[in-house]
Amino acid sequence: MQSKCRSQLFNFVLLTSIITSSGCTGLFSGGAPIPVGPTDHKLIANARYRVLAPNISYLDQPDRPLLLVGYAFDGTLNDEQRIPEGERKTIVSYIAERVPRMQYYPGVGMQGKRIDPFDAALGISMVSTAERAKKRLFAQIDQVLQENPNSEIRVFVTGFSRGAASARHFMNIADDQWREEARKRGANQASLRFYALLYDSVSTGPFSGVRLGLPSTVNYSMHFVARDEARGLFPVDIDKPTAHQAMADAFIPRINTRYLPGAHSDVGASYAIGLGDSYRMLTDETLFALGLIQDACFENLKDSTLDGKHDSRGLLDKLIGAPVAGTVAHIDRSTRDAIPASLSDADYRDIQSSLERLSSANVNRPTVSSTVDMPTFGFIARRTGKSLSLLNVSELLDPSVTQLVADDMGQVKFEYGYRMLKSSTSNVLPLSRKVVQRIRAEGSSVNVTLSNIEQGLRFNIFVDGILVDHQDHKRLGSIPVNPLVRCAAAAR
Incomplete structure (x- = not known):
């Protein structure tokens, strides 16, 4: 009691x-x-x-x-x-x-x-x-x-x-x-x-x-x-x-x-x-x-x-x-x-x-x-020993210019391009060792979401739904193209 x-x-x-x-x-x-x-x-x-x-x-x-x-x-x-x-x-x-x-x-x-x-x-x-x-x-x-x-x-x-x-x-x-x-x-x-x-x-x-x-x-x-x-x-x-x-x-x-x-x-x-x-x-x-x-x-x-x-x-x-x-x-x-x-x-x-x-x-x-939706993207990869193989990419990405690349030091980079934004150069996202180590031999989903930071954007890297790492990038200037039809304008 x-x-x-x-x-x-x-x-x-x-x-x-x-x-x-x-x-x-x-x-x-x-x-x-x-x-x-x-x-x-x-x-x-x-x-x-x-x-x-x-x-x-x-x-x-x-x-x-x-x-x-x-x-x-x-x-x-x-x-x-x-x-x-x-x-x-x-x-x-x-x-x-x-x-x-x-x-x-x-x-x-x-x-x-x-x-x-x-x-x-x-x-x-x-x-x-x-x-x-x-x-x-x-x-x-x-x-x-x-x-x-x-x-x-x-x-x-x-x-x-x-x-x-x-x-x-x-x-x-x-x-x-x-x-x-x-x-x-x-x-x-x-x-x-x-x-x-x-x-x-x-x-x-x-x-x-x-x-x-x-x-x-x-x-x-x-x-x-x-x-x-x-x-x-x-x-x-x-x-x-x-x-x-x-x-x-x-x-x-x-x-x-x-x-x-x-x-x-x-x-x-x-x-x-x-x-x-x-x-x-x-x-x-x-x-x-x-x-x-x-x-x-x-x-x-x-x-x-x-x-x-x-x-x-x-x-x-x-x-x-x-x-x-x-x-x-x-x-x-x-x-x-x-x-x-x-x-x-x-x-x-x-x-x-x-x-x-x-x-x-x-x-x-x-x-x-x-x-307004900022693009999120991802890929599926499989790890074999120290190397990674790319199995699939999200629909937003152009598979013809998207790849996983490793240099002589073992640093892995994800090079990618968007389907709707054709470019002669690829975007590059470095993958840290802890990201690579989380990728499983049977395959893992790697997804990237974006966050605002002071004067830039943060690329948040998830492996199988778990936040593992991030990369910060300065925000570049932009020019609006095809601006949205605002509700106030639509009402006129």
């Missing part, structure tokens, strides 16, 4: 220390930039292409009035009015600014005029904030139903970190009250539908009491998860639906999870630079598909991958040997299972029919996207 109490006390002190420490650097958290990995560009691109959503502003049943409202729950110690130096507003604050008539709630620890470190540590206000939001929602619902008892109520809900956990709890307790009031009202045609956009849902806190499973009134959920978060105190809440609950075979599945490169606050887009720019653009495209914003042209005129993702580990994580992305093939992140409510056959048919109607509204809503 004494041991258990000591353990609980330790957890309390630990959590309090975490929150009262600096939000970006210190003993428990950090924010040093690290290079993107070989697969990160593709993961981000795939996320953009795979995000399908219903147009929830579309009036699909003209005989039924529509109430569309939005609720945004920010992360721990995040408040759109109080942004720490060196950071920027989170993705949830960004959404609340972009989408009209959103009700915004600051994160845990920021509910009052002063920061509350104990709330930030324990997460108590995750529940109370959800309760306040529920009261506001039903005040809106009651007013609408008095005038139009057959209304359809659509609620867009977004949240980051513990705010995503609050969002989950909010939908559950609102679902409870809706069902209770429906029993009192008797038969009517009113309906309640939730549509959730969640970012790295985390429900850390020993006494939180948060309900994480999605209720059956959730018609659509998209959860973006940080693939590279290494801290043990940030276990992510992962939805575990059956195929029936997820509607996995539908054109637009009901429950969706997408893993994105980066740490917790990369996905939350609160670091000043880095992948958050890409995730803001991904969010804009999703909001457009949801019918919540009218902008149809999206641009990111710098390659945000050049500023990298971030190492969120603090000193303690490093001392206990927590890995960081690039040093291991995969971050084995702690998770909490979020089990959705069961879905009756009638619920399934109703949600599926609604999603089909709302998705059809996006057929004639094309978008234009402009991005």
Whole structure:
């Protein structure tokens, strides 16, 4: 018993220390930039292409009035009015600014005029904030139903970190009250539908009491998860639906999870630079598909991958040997299972029919996207003794001018040219001894990603997904050719 109490006390002190420490650097958290990995560009691109959503502003049943409202729950110690130096507003604050008539709630620890470190540590206000939001929602619902008892109520809900956990709890307790009031009202045609956009849902806190499973009134959920978060105190809440609950075979599945490169606050887009720019653009495209914003042209005129993702580990994580992305093939992140409510056959048919109607509204809503991507390249090689043989090169490279060359001193160089940029001279990338030694006899993938450094670019060299070495190069001057058609110009 004494041991258990000591353990609980330790957890309390630990959590309090975490929150009262600096939000970006210190003993428990950090924010040093690290290079993107070989697969990160593709993961981000795939996320953009795979995000399908219903147009929830579309009036699909003209005989039924529509109430569309939005609720945004920010992360721990995040408040759109109080942004720490060196950071920027989170993705949830960004959404609340972009989408009209959103009700915004600051994160845990920021509910009052002063920061509350104990709330930030324990997460108590995750529940109370959800309760306040529920009261506001039903005040809106009651007013609408008095005038139009057959209304359809659509609620867009977004949240980051513990705010995503609050969002989950909010939908559950609102679902409870809706069902209770429906029993009192008797038969009517009113309906309640939730549509959730969640970012790295985390429900850390020993006494939180948060309900994480999605209720059956959730018609659509998209959860973006940080693939590279290494801290043990940030276990992510992962939805575990059956195929029936997820509607996995539908054109637009009901429950969706997408893993994105980066740490917790990369996905939350609160670091000043880095992948958050890409995730803001991904969010804009999703909001457009949801019918919540009218902008149809999206641009990111710098390659945000050049500023990298971030190492969120603090000193303690490093001392206990927590890995960081690039040093291991995969971050084995702690998770909490979020089990959705069961879905009756009638619920399934109703949600599926609604999603089909709302998705059809996006057929004639094309978008234009402009991005800048610096080339990443690679090759496959096999080592035999001290020599290397080139087996294959990435599609970006011209195989006719690409080769591995070793001099008399055993120094290996990778000479390469691009398919689209023909040149009489090859580019040269020296391969250090440690890179050569990591290449296996059965064959290894060697990939190069780029990072910004002062006055130049860093070539990050990965072997079989592990960062092994880098080469720094001064940035040469350039002349823009075929500049992008900017969104502002396209609108004219």
